[in-house]
Amino acid sequence: MKARRKDTLDKDLEKITYVEYASLSISRRIAVPGLACLFLIAVILVASLSQLGQPALGVVVIASVLAAYMAVNIGANDVANNIGAAVGARAFSLTLGLAIAAVCEISGALVAGHSVVNTIASGIVDLSQLQGPQQIVWMMMGALLSAALWVNIATWIGAPISTTHSIVGGVMGAGIAAAGMASVNWSMLAGIALSWVASPLLGAIIAVAVLAFIKTTIIYTADKIAAARRWVPVLIGTMFGAFTTYLAIELSVTPATSGLPLFLLSGMAVGLLSWGLSVPLVRRQSLGLENRNQSLRVLFKLPLIFSAALLSFAHGANDVANAIGPLAAIVSATRGVTAGANVAVPFWELLIGGAGISIGLLLFGPKLIHLVGKEITKLNPMRAYCVALSAAVTVILASSVGMPVSSTHVAVGSIFGVGLFREWYIRNSKRRQAYLRMRAAGELPPAKEDGEANPEEAQRRYLVRRSHLLTILAAWTITVPAAAGLAAILTLIMFRLFI
Structure with missing residues (x-):
């Protein structure tokens, strides 16, 4: 009898445990939208306080909420590109990656987000062709809502689309609905479209060039550790020097052309300082490491963290415009500024x-991080460093001239470039073949590396999943017309309701 009571008690306790697990799961599901709602409430307060005494307070608050909704969607979908490669290479945990990206995204938006915002706000559609401030307001409302909805749908189904494509298509479609085809600045749009083609190619080229340099100077050398001690600090110094030059240009009040020598000197000084500080650090990290590629992964973790942070900063500087560009145009229109190149x-x-981009990443971003970082091609810290550095440099170059490129394009283009280059390198590199001959002759210690265990298999191996390339290209192709069509419909509805 006592045994039966004990069994019954154990079963009851198991049921209680299951209930506790279920309630914990439900609470997590409730917490995510709850935190998102708290952020939207904070946005309402910030917008209201900033617009006290200004006309059309309610309209600006609504636009701010839509911009925050778009920013959260950007963080959920787009920021996966920034840390996906590093997480996929297991250089750091998902939690640390999310924290780094969140801080750097906000910093990039605040420090260098102005240039691209102006392009989105007034460069795609000629605002002077619209009939007054009200049309500008509701046209931009339609563009914001359509882009946010499209990105939300893409995130829900797990497709890493371009949020830049979404907002550019949204503004274009809303402008056509409001004032016809002539209102669109087709030359500006052609330049943006050209940058969408050029940016992934440039990202791939830079990534391949850096990876080829690493393979030549570090990986396929007799003493990998000594080579890494020499060249990893150089890579770190170059990265910090380039970033400092970019920041000096962005923060300067003088024209970039007149102050360029000073900007370059400041970048060179910071680069040399970074190189000097990283030399003993890399040397200390390399103590006791074996002469193997596995050891190089340890030495590349630090530069990979820096490059991922740099890419997040660059993304914040460029892609914050996708949420804030229409909001800036709306706020200016409510104050009577209906045209002009600068908003x-x-x-x-x-x-x-x-903040919206960072919150979207923290709450909803991990799903696409795994797709970008792990499912296209295999990444280790060296390859992931090449991807992050090339994407950051490309996006920084675009941001400095106010061009809204797609960070999704650049990052994914870099990842595919790295994977395709590895396929070519395994089959055709004479340096690699000589290295393998030396190892087979016993002149070098054995070390397992991708594609080397079976050379015949390596000749016919594909290191890039082509199916993901086709899926991503299809998502990119449909984004602009889908966002434009949805924006046109929403704009016409808003015009009918509010004008």
């Missing part, structure tokens, strides 16, 4: 965009 971008708008 004022207050600090509170950039703060909403940067």
